[in-house]
Amino acid sequence: MFGLPSEWSLDVPERYFTLENYDGGVARWCPGCGDFAMLSAVQRICRDAQVPPEKLAMVSGIGCSSRFPHYMHAYGFHGLHGRALPVACGIKSRRPDLDVWVATGDGDCCSIGAGHWLHASRYNMDMVVMVFDNSVYGLTKKQTSPTTPLGFSTNTHPAGAFLPPLDVAATTLGFPNVSFVARTVDWNPVHLYQTLVTAHAHRGTSFVHILQRCPTYSADIFDEWRKDPDRILLLHHEEGVPADDGVRRTYKNQRLHDPRDLAAARALATPGEQLAIGLLYRNPEAPRLDEISVRGLGTARERRLALIEREIDRFAL
Amino acid sequence: MFGLPSEWSLDVPERYFTLENYDGGVARWCPGCGDFAMLSAVQRICRDAQVPPEKLAMVSGIGCSSRFPHYMHAYGFHGLHGRALPVACGIKSRRPDLDVWVATGDGDCCSIGAGHWLHASRYNMDMVVMVFDNSVYGLTKKQTSPTTPLGFSTNTHPAGAFLPPLDVAATTLGFPNVSFVARTVDWNPVHLYQTLVTAHAHRGTSFVHILQRCPTYSADIFDEWRKDPDRILLLHHEEGVPADDGVRRTYKNQRLHDPRDLAAARALATPGEQLAIGLLYRNPEAPRLDEISVRGLGTARERRLALIEREIDRFAL
C-alpha cells in the first residue's frame, strides 16, 4: 500500500499509537507533584512498546498516587486502600495477554498493604509495581507513613515521627522469592523512564521504588539527594538500567553492581551517606505463580464439558 | 524467721513459684506434637525467672500453636487468626509491668498476619514472639502455608506446593528495625530453652523461629535436620545463645557468629545444605515504641484533670 514494497507493508502495524492514545485527561495532582513524571514516563513506555490501550490494566489502591489509572487512557482499576496487589494478581491469573501495572503509595503498599506486598513478591506474577514514595500520606493530608523520616513532623505525630523509616527497596529485597527491585527518582525523567523500561521488560513482579516529591506535604524531604547529586550513587551494569550520557553526567558517583548479587544489593539498598539508584536486584529464574495459574486456559468448551462430566461421575451412586 | 539469720530472710521472696503454678491443665495437642516442648520450656523459664503468673500475658492468634495460652496458668489472650501481634503491642503499650509472650503459627504469622509481622518488627516493643513453624496449617487440617516446602502435597495443593517456602528467620531479618532473631528446634529441649531464655532477656521484640514437628500433617518434614544432626549449624558467640555441653556434643558443626552482624546473619539464615540455629541477630540499640507509648503513664489524677482543663480552655470563646 501507498506504493511501499509489499514486504514493508507487513511491518506496518495495523494501528499506531501516539502519546495521545494513552492520555486520560487532565491529571489532578498538585502543581509540582512528582506523580506527573511517572504518568508521562509510563505513557511513553506504552507508546514506545505500542501496547494497545485496551491491553493495559492499570491497577492501584487509594492515595494521591493511586489516582494514576484515572489519568491514563486504558483499562484501570482504582480499588481499595492497600489492596492493589491482590487485585492485580487476580487479573493476571487468567489474562496473560494483559499488561499489568500497579501504582501504589508508601502508605498503600508498606503500611496497610504490607502483607500483600510480601506475598506478591512470593507470587512473582508478571507485572510492574511502582511504589510512589513521598514519605507521607498525601491524600489524607499529612500523616506519618512507614517511610517518614525519624522526627519529621506530621499531623498525627506533630512532635516528629517516632521510629526510623523503612526503606521500600531494602525491605523488598528481604522478601521471599523477590525477582526484581530497582530504585529511581521522579526528578530525573530519563533515569525514571529507563528504570521503568527495564522493569517492564522483566518477566515477573518488578518492584520499582520511586522517590516522589510532594511539594504540599513533604516538600524538601529529598533535598539532600536533589541538591547534591553527588550523594546519589548510580548503579550500572550491562544487565542493569541503561544510563544515558545525561544521567551519567548528572550522577558522577557510579558503581558497577551485578544485579544478580542479592547480598550486595541489600548492602547497597539502605540509604545512608549515599542513595543508590538503578537496578538493585534481578533474578529472572524466580518461579512465577502466573505460569501455573494460566494452566488449562483456553480449554475448548467440549473438552471442559467432558472433564466436568467425568468429575460428576465420581459421585455417581 | 524459722531461725534463719535475718539477712537471709530478706532473700526469701514472698512467693515462690513452682512449675505447677504455671500449669494450665492438660494440653490438647496430638501425641508427639512439638508444641508440648515449647510449653514446658516457657513454663520453666517463667519459674526460673519467678514471674508471677498474674504478670504474664500470653497472646496468640488462631491455630494449633495458638492454643498455647490455654495451657498456661497465666493471663492469656487467644485472639483472632493473624492478629496476635497488634493485640500484644496494645497490651504492652501501657502495661510495661506485664511480661508479654506471643505464640503464633507459620500461617498465623507469615500468611494472614504478614503485615503485622513486619510492623511489629518496626515497633520493636518488648516481648517474645515464638513462631511455631510446622510448615503447614495444622488446625484446619493440612493446607499449604507460606513455609510449606516446594512440592509438598497438602489438601489445597494435592499436586504439591507451587512456590518455594519462605524462611521465617531469614524473612524477619529483612524487616525494618529488627532487633532480635533466633532459631531453634523443638526436638532439642535444651537449645530451645536456652534460646527462649536469651529472647526473654532481650529488651525489644524477640522473634524466635522454632521448627515444630507436626506428626499429624507434616511428619518427617524436618527429617533431614533431625536424622542428620551434622547438617545443623550451631551458632555460638559470647553474646549469643549459650550452648551447654550436651548441645555442643549433638551439633558438632559449629560456627562463631557475631549477632551484631546483620549481613552475616542474613547469609546464614536461609536453610540450604545446613540449618543454622542459635542467635542470628541482635541489636540492643534499636528504638522501641513501648518506650514512647508509656510516656505519661501514672500521671496523678489531679494533674490529669488540670491538663484536661487546660486543653478545654483552648476552645473557650
Place this chain on the structure above:
Amino acid sequence: MTAPPASGSVTEPRRAARVAVDERIVEIVSDSGEGAQKAGQTFGTVCAKLGNGVWTVEIIPAEIKPPARSRAGASGIRVRFANRPVTNRGERAHLAVAFNEQVLYGRIANGAYGPGTVVLLESKWADDEQEEIRTQYRDAVADFRAHGLEVVELPLEAACLEVIPDPRVGKNMFVVGMLCEIFGRDLDKALDEVRAVLGRKGPEVVRLNQELVRRGWAFAERHVPFAWDVAAQAALEPQLVMNGNQALGLGILAAGIEVVAMYPITPATSVSHYLGRALPAAGGFLHQAEDEIAAIGFAIGASWAGKTACTITSGPGLALKTEFIGFATMAEIPLVIINVQRGGPSTGLPTKVEQGDLLAALYGQPGDTPKVVIAPATIEECFHMVVLARRLAEEFRTPVMVLTDANLATGVSAFPRPKIDAAWLAPEPDRSAWPEGVAPYDWDAETGLSARPIPGQRGGEYVVTGLAHTRKAKVAYDPESNQEGCDMRSRKLAALGRTLVPPVPHGAASGDLLAVGWGSTEGAIEEAVDQLRAEGLAVASLHLRFLSPMEPGLAEIFARFRKVMTIEINYSDDPQAPLVDPRHRRRAQLAMLLREHTLVDVDCWSTVRGQPYGPGEIAEVLRRNLVAPPAASKRGAA
C-alpha cells in the same frame, strides 16, 4: 434376602423375626482415627444404592487428635435411612455401635440417644489391664442402662483379631458387615463397595477388608438379637451422592468458574480440598491467598478481567471480606461469594451449624450495598445455586452471596444426577470491540442493568472505582451522581425481585400456624409439619431461597395464617427470659427481615446450640405455638 456369608456357618436362629420399619437412625462412634466415618459412609452408600433415602452426618470432635476414650472426643457418623427420601438428621438414634463407652457420653449429652436406643458396645474394656478403665466401663454400662439405653456388650476387636493383627484400624469394616446383616442388605453390594473405596490401596487391602465384612456379617447373625428391614426402591434416574461442600465444588465446575480464591477456614475449607484436585483437572485455578482480603481481591481482579470468580469462606473470613464486598457492589463487579455459615459470633463454634450471618450478608457493609443473597435448602441445591449465582452475578453485574451452613456442608445425601447444560458454563469473555458511545455504566433507567466492558475490548477503556462515579465511570462528588448510582444499584434488586414467583407453602394452604425457614432446615421443618398435619393440625411451612431481594407475595401468604413464626438456627431472646418483653426482644434474623417487610407480627423460635434441628423438636415447638382459635382467645383477652 441375600445369600448367606461365604464364611461362617448357619447357626441357630437367635432372634425374633426381622421387623419392617419405615426408617432407622444408626450411629457409629469411636475415638478419632478408628474409621467410624468410613464405615458409616460405606454402609450409607450401600443403602442409597439399594434405593433408601439416606442422610449422613459426621460427628466431629473439637480437637484434631483428642485423647483416646474422652467424652469430648466422640468422632463418628450418623446414618439415617428410610423407605422415602431423607432430608435431615432426624431425632434420637435407634442403634449405636460404639468402640468405647466414654465417647457415648458426649453423644448422650447432645441428645443423640435416649430410652430405647440400642447400643452395640465393644466389651474389651471390661477386662482391660487397668483397673481404672475396667471401673469406668462397668459404671458407664450401668449408667446407660439406668437411663434406658439397651446395651449389648460385644467383643468386636477380639472377633477381628482372627483376620488382622491390629483391629484398631480394621474393625470399622467388620461393623459394615454387621450392619448389612442386621438390616438384611445385600452382602455383595457391600463387598463391591469395599472394592470401590479401597481399590487404590491394592488387592491385599481389599481382600482383608472384604473378609472383615464377611466376618462382621457372620458375627451379627450369631450375636445380635434383632434384625430390621427398611424397604428400599431403586431410583429410576441415576443418582449422585455427596456432601454439600462437594456439591458446591461441583457446582463451581458446572458453572464454568475458572478462578476460585480462598483462605482456609472451617467448615468451608473442604470445598477447596475438593477443588484442589478437581478445579485444575477441569482447567481452572484454585488460589489459596495469604488471607481472606487478598482472596476476595484476587477473585474481584479475575472477575473484572472477565473471568467471573468465586471466593469461599465462613464467619470470620466473611467479616474480613466486608470492605471488598462493598467495593464489588459499588463498582458492579460480578462475583460469587460462598459463605458456609458456622457457629458465631467471632471464632465461635467452628465446626458447628448456625444461620447467624443473614443480616451480615445483607447489611454488613457501611453504606447501601444492595446485593443478591440466596440460600440453598438441600445438598442438591448447593450444586444448582452456584450455577444460578454465577449467572445472576453476570446478568445483574453484582456480587451474589450463597449462604450454606455446616449442616449442609457435612451432610451426605443422594440426588438425581444433573444433566449438565453447556449454557451453564461461563462464556468466554467478549473480545469484540466495545460499541462506540456506550458508557461503561450504561444503566437502564428502569432496571439499573448495564453491560460491562472487559479489558481487552477495544474502545471500552474505563477506570473502575469504589468512589462515587457517573455512568462514564468518572469520579464525581456532586450530589446527583451519587444519588443516581445508588438508585441504579438498588433498582437491580427491584428488577430481579419482579422476576421471582411467590413461594408455595408446604402443608395447609391456610390455618393456625405458618413456620417460615431458610437454608438447611427445610427438611426438618417440613417433616415436622407433616407429623402435625398427620395429627390433624392446620399448620404449614414456607421456605425462602431468595433473601435479597426478598421473595414476593409473603404478606398475602402470612395473612392466611393466624400466626407466623420463623424457625432459625441463630440467636433470639427467649420471650420468657428476664427483662425481655415483646417490645424489647431481640429476634431471630429472618424474623426481623419479615417483620420489617410485611409488618406482620412474625414470631420466632431459634437457638444457638450448634446443632441441626430434628423434626420432632420442631414439631414440639410448633405445637406449643399453636394459637388458640378465636373463640377461645377472645375469652382470654382483657
Place this chain on the structure above:
Amino acid sequence: MTAPPASGSVTEPRRAARVAVDERIVEIVSDSGEGAQKAGQTFGTVCAKLGNGVWTVEIIPAEIKPPARSRAGASGIRVRFANRPVTNRGERAHLAVAFNEQVLYGRIANGAYGPGTVVLLESKWADDEQEEIRTQYRDAVADFRAHGLEVVELPLEAACLEVIPDPRVGKNMFVVGMLCEIFGRDLDKALDEVRAVLGRKGPEVVRLNQELVRRGWAFAERHVPFAWDVAAQAALEPQLVMNGNQALGLGILAAGIEVVAMYPITPATSVSHYLGRALPAAGGFLHQAEDEIAAIGFAIGASWAGKTACTITSGPGLALKTEFIGFATMAEIPLVIINVQRGGPSTGLPTKVEQGDLLAALYGQPGDTPKVVIAPATIEECFHMVVLARRLAEEFRTPVMVLTDANLATGVSAFPRPKIDAAWLAPEPDRSAWPEGVAPYDWDAETGLSARPIPGQRGGEYVVTGLAHTRKAKVAYDPESNQEGCDMRSRKLAALGRTLVPPVPHGAASGDLLAVGWGSTEGAIEEAVDQLRAEGLAVASLHLRFLSPMEPGLAEIFARFRKVMTIEINYSDDPQAPLVDPRHRRRAQLAMLLREHTLVDVDCWSTVRGQPYGPGEIAEVLRRNLVAPPAASKRGAA
C-alpha cells in the same frame, strides 16, 4: 454600634438604614489556599463571642490542590448566625463573598444560593490580561444575574494592595473587616480575634492583618450598599467553640482514655490530628497503626489490659474492623469505637455526609453481636457521648459504637463549657487480688453483667477467647455453653434498655405527622417542625440517641400520630421509582429498625446526595407527607 474604624474617614451614608434580621447565612468561597476558611472562622467567633448562635460548615474541594478558578474547586466556609441558637447549616445563603466567579458555579449547583442571594464578587477578573478569563467573568456575572443573584462587583485585591504586596494571602482578613462592618460588629473584638489567631506568627503579622481588617471595614462602609443587624445576647455561662471532631477528641481526654489507636481516614482523621498533640499532652498515647485491623487490635489489647481504649474510623475502616468488633463483643472487652460516617458505599464520597452505617454498626458481624450503639445529635453531645461511651463500655463490658458523621465532624458551633467531673476519668485498673472462686465471666443471670479480671490481678488468671466459652472462660463446644453465653451477652442490652427513658417528641404531642431522626439532623428537623407548627400544622419530631438498645416507648409515641416517617441521610428507594412499590421498597435504615421494632408502617424520606439537610427542605418533605385527615382520606379510599 461601635466606634468608627481607626483608619478611613467617615463618608457619605451610602446606603439604606441597617436592617434588623433574625439570622443571616454568609459564605466566603475561593480557590483553596486563599484563607476563606480562616476568615469565616474568625468572623464566626466574633459573632459567637457577642452571643449569636453560630454554626459554621467548611466547604471542601474534592482534590487537595484543585486548579485555580475551577468549578469543582470551591473551597470556603459557610457561617450561619442568628439571634437564637443555631444547630444546622440552614438554607440558601443571604450573602456570599467570592474571590472568583467560577467557584460560585459549584455552590450554585449545590443549591447554596438562589434568587436574592447577594454576591460580593472580586472584580479584578474583568480586566484580566487573558481574554478567556475576561469573557468567563462577564458571562458568569450575566448568568448569575439572570438567575436572580444580586452581584456586587468589588475590587477587593486592589484595595488590599495598599497594605500588602500579595493580597492573595491577606484579603481574607480584609473580608473579615467588611463583614464586621456590614453586620455592625465590634471592630475591637475582630482585632482581638486576629491577635488571638495569629499571635504566634509574631507582631508584624498581627499588625498587618489588623490593618487589613480595618481597611475592610472602611471599604465596606464606602462600597457596600446595605447593612444588617442580627441581635445577639451574650451567654451567661462560659462557652466553648469547636467542631464535632474536636469535641470527640476532648471527650476522649475527659473520659480519661489513655490509648487511642487509629489509621487515618477521612473524615475521622482530624480527631487524631487534634489528639496527635493533645493526647500526649494529657499523658496518653496515640497509636497510628499499620492498618485499621491493627488499630482495633491494639485498642482491644490495651482495653483487655485494663486501659479501656478507643479506635476511630470511617466507613471503609469500619468494614475492616468487622472481625475484631465481633471478637470484642464475644469476649466482652470494653472498647469505644468512634465511626465518623461518610458517604458510602465503599470508598464512596470521603468528605461528604451520610448516615449509612447504622445497620452495619448493628448487624455487620457474622453471628449475634449485641453491642451498644449511640449517636450524638449535636457537637456538644459529641463530647459527652464519648464520656458516656467509656462508662457504658466498662459497666456493660462491651464495645460501644459512637456514630457521628461528616456534618458534625466539620460543623463548628458553641456550647456551654462542661464542668469536668473527676468521676468521668477512667479509674486506674484494679490491682487488688481477684476474689477467690469468682469466675472470669461471673454472669448475673438477670442482667448478664459481670466484673472482669485485669492482668496483674493475682488469682484472676484466665484466657480470653473468641471461641464459645463457659463462665470460666473455658473453650466449650457443648450446646448449652454457647446458648448461655449468647443469652448473657444479649441480656446486657435488655438490662441497659430498661434503664433508658422514652424520648420526648419535639412539637405536637400528637397529631398528623411525626418525623423521626437520629444523629446530626436533629437541628434541621426541629427547625422544620417549628416552621410547620408556626403554620398551624400538627407535626412533631422525635430524635433517637440510643440505637442499640433501642429507646423505649416508641410504639406508644407513634400511636399518637397519623403518620410516622424517618428523615435520614442514607439510601431508600424513591416510592415513585419504576418497579418499586410499598411491598418491594428498600427503606432507609432507621425506618427498617423501627418497622421491625414497632410494626408501625413507618415511612421514610432519605437521600444520598452527600449534603446535610436544611430545615426548609425537610419542611417541604413533611408538608408533602401530611396525611389528609380521616374524613378526607375516607373519600379517597377505594
